Every structure is written in C-alpha cells, then in structure tokens.
Amino acid sequence: MHPLNPFLRAFFRSTLPSQCLPVNHHILLVPTTESLFQGRDRETTAPYADLAVSEEFLSSHVIRVPGGIPPGTTSKDGANIRESKGKAKQYNTLNGRTVVVKDTYVYSNKGFKSLTQAQLLTDALFCPDMPEAQQWLVYYISRPLVGSYDPVRIIPATIKTAAQRAADKPKPTTPSASDVKKKEIASFTELLTAFPLIARQLQNGLDRTLKEFAAQFEGPVPNKSSRAPSVSSQRSNYSSTSLEDSLASLRSSVSGSDSSNRLSSLTIEPEEDTMRFALESATTAAIDLFQGVDRQQLSLLGATTDLSGPVVERMIERHVAEQLHEFILFPRICNIRRSEDLELEHRLRKMANIDVAQVGIPIEDGMRGKRDMAIRIDRAVGMFKKMGVASSPQEMIEVLLDTAKTVTATPTTNVGKPGVRPDGAAEKPSIAMTINADALVSMLLIVVIRSSVRHLHARLSYMRHFVFIDDVDSGEMGYVLSTFEAVLVYLSQDSDALRIAARKNARLWKATRNGNTTELRNMLQPDAPWIADGQVIEEAPSFDESFRDQDDSSLSSRLTNLNLEREQQLSMPNGNFAAIGGSLAHVFPFQKPPTPPPEASQPKRKRVTMASFRSASVSSGYSSPSRRKDWAETRG
Structure with a gap:
C-alpha cells in the first residue's frame, strides 16, 4: 500500500532512489501532507500535490550529507551538539542547489528562484514497501522549498441546520477602503523595512558601495586657496546706484530670458567635479543592485505598492546621498565654498533691518494686503529655515519649491471665503496668487535675508551639481533654482543699496524707540x-x-x-x-x-x-500773534 504523503509516494516511484547511494549519505526533506494538499504556488496557481510528482521538485528536497552525519548529531571527531548549536550549515541538493540549515529552520539558497524558509518539525526513519528496502532518514518540514507558498483553506463538509444556513447567507456589503489600500512607501528606508527579503539581498552590496565611496575621500577636507573679494573691494559707487536701480537690474536679469532654460553661471570646482563623478557612480551601482533583486520580490513590490521604476530610482539616489551627506559630501562642499559663504553671510547681517516695501514687492489692497503679505513672508521664512537641517540635495530642492509656493499662496484666512465686489455681487474665492518673476525675485530676496540660513553658495552648488535623475535645469525646479541663484548673485555683488537702506532703517527705528x-x-x-x-x-x-x-x-x-x-x-x-x-x-x-x-x-x-x-x-x-509773542x- 502506497503512503498517503504525495512526496514519498512520488519519490519511491521515480528513479531517484537509485541515484542516492549510499542511502545513509542522503536525507529527505519531506513537506507535510497538509502543506501539500492545502497549498499552491502563487506564480503558477498549481497545487503542490501536483507539483510534488516532478523530478525537479523531488530532487530539490533531497540533500547530500558528507560522511553520513545529519545536522544536529555528534560528529566522528567528538564534536558534540552543544558546540555546533546555532551555527548555519550549508548542504547541496541532489540537483546541485544549496540549502542552509540553522537551528530548527532550513533556508533555500543558491539555485532556487525564490528565497523561502521552512521549519524542521520532526525526524523519522522511513522504510519503503519494496523488497530489500533500506531505511531512509526523513525530516518533515512545514512547507515546500520550491516556489512561493500560498495556503488554501479547505472548508470541511458538514451538515448545517436551517438556522445556520440562514445565518450564513451573504449580506450586501460595500468593500472598505482598507481592503484595497496599498502600502504607502515614502522613502527607501521604509521600502527596505517593509520588504526584508529585498533588504537582505541589498545590504552587503550597498554597504560595499558606500565604503568604496568613503575610501576615496578619507583624507582631510582640502582648503581652498582662492579668496573672494572683500566687501570693501566690491563696494560700488553709492551716489550713482540707487536701490531702485539695483533692484531693477536684478529683475531684468531674471525676467529678461526664460529662467527655466537659462544656463547657470555657477561654475563647478575640480574637487566638486570629482565628488560628483564618484557619487554618480555610487548611485548607478546601487540602482544596478536593486535591479538584480529576485524577480518575485520585485513583482510583489509592484503589486502591493504604487511605486514605479523612476520613483524607486529617485528613492535610491536620495538614500545614497543621505548616507554620505553628513560626514563626507556636504562638509567638503562647504569648505570649497567657504570664502564665498563668509562674504555673503557678512553682507546679510548688514541687511537684517530691510523692510518689505523697500525691495520692490507690489502691495495691493492697502493695509489688509500688507498684512497678508507679511503672513506669507513669515511662513516662507519658516519654511526656508528647514533647508538648514536638510540631509540631501533633493530635500533642499523640495524646501526651496515649498518656499516659493508658500510665499505666493493666499493666506488660509482668505482661502475658500468669497469676497464682495464694489457692486455688491459675490466674488469667487481666490485659491492662489498670480505672481510674475519680478515679484517672486523680491519675495525670495526678503526671505533669504530674514531666514539667516548659512552656507547658501554651498547649498546652491549642492542642488545644481549633485542631483542626477531629476532635471534641475528646466521645468519648475530649473525656474526656482535660477531665481535663487540670481538672488544670491545680487546679494553678493550688487546689494550696496540694500545695506544703506537697512542701516538707515536701524537709525530710524532706534530714534523712534528712544523718542x-x-x-x-x-x-x-x-x-x-x-x-x-x-x-x-x-x-x-x-x-x-x-x-x-x-x-x-x-x-x-x-x-x-x-x-x-x-x-x-x-x-x-x-x-x-x-x-x-x-x-x-x-x-x-x-x-x-x-x-x-x-x-x-x-x-x-x-x-x-x-x-x-x-x-x-x-x-x-x-x-496766533499773541501765541507767537x-x-x-x-x-x-
């Protein structure tokens, strides 16, 4: 009589037992009968009871034991079980694949299409029903090692009463949003946490890539010998250049051509170019590592999330930059741009008392419009200060975009509230403020002055030269970056009139306080x-x-x-x-x-x-005459 387990029945009917000589050097990893009858492969949707008859399935569950010493037993040289406990051991299968046995678990390894694991339940000696049969050592495991196991629930056949049948009638229900909601992945770290099998395959490769990048820049940060001109040497003729003229030149430099397509005047230093090439190589290597992950895991990632290929590539690029930002990338860029940033910070401290109305911002609707403008600028300053703690160039660009959107957005107090026109008719609520390039330049100018964020030239170079997947020379990013660059150039070279106005404002407000x-x-x-x-x-x-x-x-x-x-x-x-x-x-x-x-x-x-x-x-x-007298x- 043949055994009930489909694996044992198919194994001893095949020609594989004749290939397992001697018998005591081979062990059968037999999935339980319940796992074979109540499971199916997720990719092929075929039940494991049918897959168990194939020679590939059978030979993948037969492992060779050199010397005939099964896992967890005493070796010939006297090593006991306690010394070998907790150590992973690798064994070859009959068809050349490898499995790893550690403690009470067995893991599929090289040669398998997907990485799975099963628990070692119990062992037994099995003697097949045939003449001159030998005993086989059998380890029962909780599930098969081939394919992707998908349990199938079998409903037992029972006779129900009339009351039970009435209670089991399906009720019309609407599917909830949680049943079809996919996982929300916002960063590459969250992706690795949600998919541990992908993290296990990428961990060694990513660590090696980051260490190779760090090895190229192990030495101290080089000091830049060149020094930007001092404030006094760049001081222009105050009598010939007024505040209106200098602001007009700034606005004409931005609005004179399409800022999203205008080439940047920011030059890259040789040290920055070397780091840029190394970072691009590290990012490309990390993307190649991710593309080499098991196809089944990538399919599972695409089925359970809304992520696409370009989105994952941006996550990988940002992850690599975040890992190298604090200790290697940004400190070296700050040192390269140190003289320019010190000069700019010295100038910005002298412009702290500048007023909104002195930078050419058009203010409409009287005092109410000015209050709304002040609210927008305060929110934009708070948003721009986040750039000081950003940990990647991608995050800095996001902060800059949010700042531009915040400074041009209508305050929340007016959003959704219809206005009243002079004729008494209701006016549609304004959701966003229509603004031109001149006004955006002036608003961004006052935001930069009031935020007191350091290393602005280094951050501009960081955003310009160390982002590879996104296009930072055109589109929305290119427009905002070009405007930001124009503001920094103006503050560094042509802001003498602003400093004069700020100094006079300080005198004026001091005199007002003192009466x-x-x-x-x-x-x-x-x-x-x-x-x-x-x-x-x-x-x-x-x-x-x-x-x-x-x-x-x-x-x-x-x-x-x-x-x-x-x-x-x-x-x-x-x-x-x-x-x-x-x-x-x-x-x-x-x-x-x-x-x-x-x-x-x-x-x-x-x-x-x-x-x-x-x-x-x-x-x-x-x-009046008497008063004068x-x-x-x-x-x-």
Missing part, C-alpha cells in the same frame, strides 16, 4: 523749510474749522507757499531718504506722502504748529 524727535525730523525731512527763529512749519492733522483763529488770515498765504515748496522738495528724486531707500510710509503712517498742489481757486488751508508749545483748544483765548518771550 529722539530731532533725529527723526532730520531723517524724514532733511530738506524741510525752517523759520529763522527756530520755528518749524509742518502739516498738522485735520481739525474742525471752529478751532482756527480769525487773526491768522495773513499768515495762511505764507504757510501755503512754504508747504508748496516742501512738497516740491519731497517729490525730488535726490536729497532725501525715500529716494534712496524706498518710502517709509509703511513704518510711520503719521508721515503723509506728498500731495499734489492745491487748486488756485480753493487754496488748501494750513496750520502752524510750534515746537515745545501746547496745542490750541476751543477754550483757548490766545490768538509769548513763544518769543519764552525763547528770549
């Missing part, structure tokens, strides 16, 4: 008209006509002419701070901008305000 009105008057009104005895003629806030004395009619014409002269002088392009450093109306709202001359038919009425004299009120009985006596 130094004399300093404020000298800065805000350098060409204001002065009366011989020290009286200053200035425009006062509007007030009721009943407050005006009737005796100052002769003085009104004098005041009108003096104020007209002051307005003409304030409108001149030179000689005041507004022409050099931009308008300061956003800082001091009480300082009114120049107004057009009043019409001749209805001259604008002015009022005289005296320094260090109390204001007139309704109960005041003093006239008292003030003169006080001065005397």
Whole structure:
C-alpha cells in the first residue's frame, strides 16, 4: 500500500532512489501532507500535490550529507551538539542547489528562484514497501522549498441546520477602503523595512558601495586657496546706484530670458567635479543592485505598492546621498565654498533691518494686503529655515519649491471665503496668487535675508551639481533654482543699496524707540523749510474749522507757499531718504506722502504748529500773534 504523503509516494516511484547511494549519505526533506494538499504556488496557481510528482521538485528536497552525519548529531571527531548549536550549515541538493540549515529552520539558497524558509518539525526513519528496502532518514518540514507558498483553506463538509444556513447567507456589503489600500512607501528606508527579503539581498552590496565611496575621500577636507573679494573691494559707487536701480537690474536679469532654460553661471570646482563623478557612480551601482533583486520580490513590490521604476530610482539616489551627506559630501562642499559663504553671510547681517516695501514687492489692497503679505513672508521664512537641517540635495530642492509656493499662496484666512465686489455681487474665492518673476525675485530676496540660513553658495552648488535623475535645469525646479541663484548673485555683488537702506532703517527705528524727535525730523525731512527763529512749519492733522483763529488770515498765504515748496522738495528724486531707500510710509503712517498742489481757486488751508508749545483748544483765548509773542518771550 502506497503512503498517503504525495512526496514519498512520488519519490519511491521515480528513479531517484537509485541515484542516492549510499542511502545513509542522503536525507529527505519531506513537506507535510497538509502543506501539500492545502497549498499552491502563487506564480503558477498549481497545487503542490501536483507539483510534488516532478523530478525537479523531488530532487530539490533531497540533500547530500558528507560522511553520513545529519545536522544536529555528534560528529566522528567528538564534536558534540552543544558546540555546533546555532551555527548555519550549508548542504547541496541532489540537483546541485544549496540549502542552509540553522537551528530548527532550513533556508533555500543558491539555485532556487525564490528565497523561502521552512521549519524542521520532526525526524523519522522511513522504510519503503519494496523488497530489500533500506531505511531512509526523513525530516518533515512545514512547507515546500520550491516556489512561493500560498495556503488554501479547505472548508470541511458538514451538515448545517436551517438556522445556520440562514445565518450564513451573504449580506450586501460595500468593500472598505482598507481592503484595497496599498502600502504607502515614502522613502527607501521604509521600502527596505517593509520588504526584508529585498533588504537582505541589498545590504552587503550597498554597504560595499558606500565604503568604496568613503575610501576615496578619507583624507582631510582640502582648503581652498582662492579668496573672494572683500566687501570693501566690491563696494560700488553709492551716489550713482540707487536701490531702485539695483533692484531693477536684478529683475531684468531674471525676467529678461526664460529662467527655466537659462544656463547657470555657477561654475563647478575640480574637487566638486570629482565628488560628483564618484557619487554618480555610487548611485548607478546601487540602482544596478536593486535591479538584480529576485524577480518575485520585485513583482510583489509592484503589486502591493504604487511605486514605479523612476520613483524607486529617485528613492535610491536620495538614500545614497543621505548616507554620505553628513560626514563626507556636504562638509567638503562647504569648505570649497567657504570664502564665498563668509562674504555673503557678512553682507546679510548688514541687511537684517530691510523692510518689505523697500525691495520692490507690489502691495495691493492697502493695509489688509500688507498684512497678508507679511503672513506669507513669515511662513516662507519658516519654511526656508528647514533647508538648514536638510540631509540631501533633493530635500533642499523640495524646501526651496515649498518656499516659493508658500510665499505666493493666499493666506488660509482668505482661502475658500468669497469676497464682495464694489457692486455688491459675490466674488469667487481666490485659491492662489498670480505672481510674475519680478515679484517672486523680491519675495525670495526678503526671505533669504530674514531666514539667516548659512552656507547658501554651498547649498546652491549642492542642488545644481549633485542631483542626477531629476532635471534641475528646466521645468519648475530649473525656474526656482535660477531665481535663487540670481538672488544670491545680487546679494553678493550688487546689494550696496540694500545695506544703506537697512542701516538707515536701524537709525530710524532706534530714534523712534528712544523718542529722539530731532533725529527723526532730520531723517524724514532733511530738506524741510525752517523759520529763522527756530520755528518749524509742518502739516498738522485735520481739525474742525471752529478751532482756527480769525487773526491768522495773513499768515495762511505764507504757510501755503512754504508747504508748496516742501512738497516740491519731497517729490525730488535726490536729497532725501525715500529716494534712496524706498518710502517709509509703511513704518510711520503719521508721515503723509506728498500731495499734489492745491487748486488756485480753493487754496488748501494750513496750520502752524510750534515746537515745545501746547496745542490750541476751543477754550483757548490766545490768538496766533499773541501765541507767537509769548513763544518769543519764552525763547528770549
């Protein structure tokens, strides 16, 4: 009578027993009967009970034992079981493949299409039902070693009652999203964690590739001998270049041609070129290692995730850069660009007091528009500061793109809220702000100044030269990188007007904090008209006509002419701070901008305000001449 196990029945019916001589030098790894009848191959969907009759399947489960010493027994030279416990041993199969036995598990190795493992359950001596049969050593294992095991549930045949049949009727249910949801893989580290078989095949190769790269740059970081020109040597002629002219030259350099297709003026140093070639070779080697992974595991990866080939290649490139960023790549690039970065950081510290309205950003909708602009810039500064802790050039590009999107996005307080037009009709909510290249340059300029991120030239070179799969010379990345490069070039070479404006802002705000009105008057009104005895003629806030004395009619014409002269002088392009450093109306709202001359038919009425004299009120009985007399006596 033939045995029930399909493997044993097919093995002793084949010609393989005649090839296993002597018998005590061979061991049969027999899958259990349940695993053969209740399992199938995932690729071919064939049941293992049918696959067990093939000669390839049978010979893959017969291992040769040199000397006839099975795993876990005492050797001839006296080594006991305790000494060999926990050590992995490799054995050859009858068809030339290899398996590894360690503790109570057996692993498929070389020659198998897929890497699987099975547990050693028990051993037995089996004697086939044939004349002059010899005893065979049999190790029962939990599952087959060939193919990819997929268990199949067998429902036993039972007689159910009417109540059970009614309860087992299928109910209409909608499939939940969790049943069909695939794994979300965001990085190559998460991929290796989710697929340990892929990680086991890649570990040795990746470690070897990274060590070879590190061996090329074991020495100390070389010092760059060249030194960028100092601030004083690059200082331009302040009198000939104003802030508006310098910002106009910056905007024209960016918007004059297509920034996404414009070639970068950033040159690569020889040391950077050497590291770039080595990093590209390491990335290519890592991608080749991944492509050599078992095909079954790659198919499983594609079936359970949404990853594609290009996405995995970008993950591998970023993973290699992250492993080499902290100790090799970025420190050497920072040292190469050290002189340029020190020069730029020295300049940026002197521009810390620059204001938004002084960099050419168009502000609409009055104070509300300015508040929205301030919110966007603050968020963009917080986003750009993340570049200081980025661990790869790909992450730095993502931070730069997010910064550009943040600074041009509408604040969340206005998103989704419809506005009201002047005619009363509802207006569609604005989701994003339409912005041109000039405004983006100015916004990115103020973000870079306020963020205080170091090593900007090194980071620009890092993003430009050490990203290989993505195209950083065109498209969205190329546009943002070109704009960022133009901002850095402007800050390094043509930012003298910004430094002058920032220095004057610091003086202005310091005088405001200290209450130094004399300093404020000298800065805000350098060409204001002065009366011989020290009286200053200035425009006062509007007030009721009943407050005006009737005796100052002769003085009104004098005041009108003096104020007209002051307005003409304030409108001149030179000689005041507004022409050099931009308008300061956003800082001091009480300082009114120049107004057009009043019409001749209805001259604008002015009022005289005296320094260090109390204001007139309704109960005041003093006239303008009497006030001037008292003030003169006080001065005397």
